[in-house]
Amino acid sequence: MTLPPIHREILVEARPDVAFALFTSKIGDWWPLAELSVFGAGTTVAFEDGALVERSPDGQSAEWGQVTSWLPPGEFSMTWHPGRDTLAASQVTVTFRAAGDQTLVVLEHAGWDVFADPAAARAEYEHGWPEVLRLYQAAVAPARREPGESPPQYPPEITSHAGNISSPGTMSPAEAARAPATGEDGAAQDGDGDGGEATWVALEHRAGPAASPDVSLFAQPQFRDHIDFLQRMAGQGYLIAAGPLPSEPGAGMAILRLPGAGRLAEATRLATEEDASVVAGFFTVTVRPWQVMLTAPALDG
DSSP states (O other): OOOOOEEEEEEESSOHHHHHHHHHTTHHHHSOTTTSSSSOTTOEEEEETTEEEEEOTTSOEEEEEEEEEEETTTEEEEEEOTTSOGGGOEEEEEEEEEETTEEEEEEEEEOGGGSSSHHHHHHHHHHHHHHHHHHHHHHHGGGOOOTTSOOOOOOHHHHTTGGGSBOTTSOOHHHHHHSOOTTOTTEEEOSSSSOOEEEEEEEEEEEOTTSOTTSOGGGSTTHHHHHHHHHHHHHTTOEEEEEEOTTSTTOEEEEEEEESSSOHHHHHHIIIIIOHHHHTTSEEEEEEEOOOOOOOOOOOO
16 A cells, blocks of 8 residues: 655744745755765755765765656655665655745655665654754744845755756646635634734544443543644644544544635645554544634733
8 A cells, every 4th residue: 555645834923935945956965964864963964966965075966856847935845765776766845825824844755665675764764853853943943134234145056957857837736736725615814913814723533433331532542643633733833722522532632723714625635644543543534624704812821
């Protein structure tokens, strides 16, 4: 069975042009090379001639992948094979989308069939990508561009290879899939003052067929998977609230807010595919679009 892509999202404190430039032209400044690289500590990594290349202090080099789509400041895609043959490459796509004063950065890693053990490879990257994105997120914050400053410069090594890359006037499949859909349920204009739109959903969870009726849900090991999912949603800035419904044993609700209109399909994917307790049948989930008309300002303290 083909494994699903890894899908990770973060919000960064910068506009898309700055976020894109820091991810690409400054990748060597924040990537954890000592832990996640071919040659280890002391190496460098940068985009060169349409490829992401690592270089060791003694002159060795290793290509991590070839750029296949370059659409600044919205998206880039590349093959991915650090330390592997180019014929055994998976695929990575990173998109950058304005969300108020911030940027929603979405990373997708797909193509696990090229690995001898696809499940093990995916599990390894499942642990690696969150740390990479955490470091990138931390690097963006102090680099936020102030009004009046010149736009960031994208790596000339990439833009010079336009003949091998999608033109800026085209929309990639990944970008088209994330484009807002006019009038889709669950999109609402925020009332919290950020001036942006958001997609709100209520997730209703109930005990599934894999849950034991003889043991409290909270005491069963699969409940930990559900908590992990909620913690990831909180870490990505999506989770507003979550908890059990006292009037219905075994039932609970979580409220998610995804920046940007027309993201009901993405919210549904998160709830049904990213929560391991739902995938395993420990919980069932009903995704209900929520048209939020009014929000209250956050209370201090």
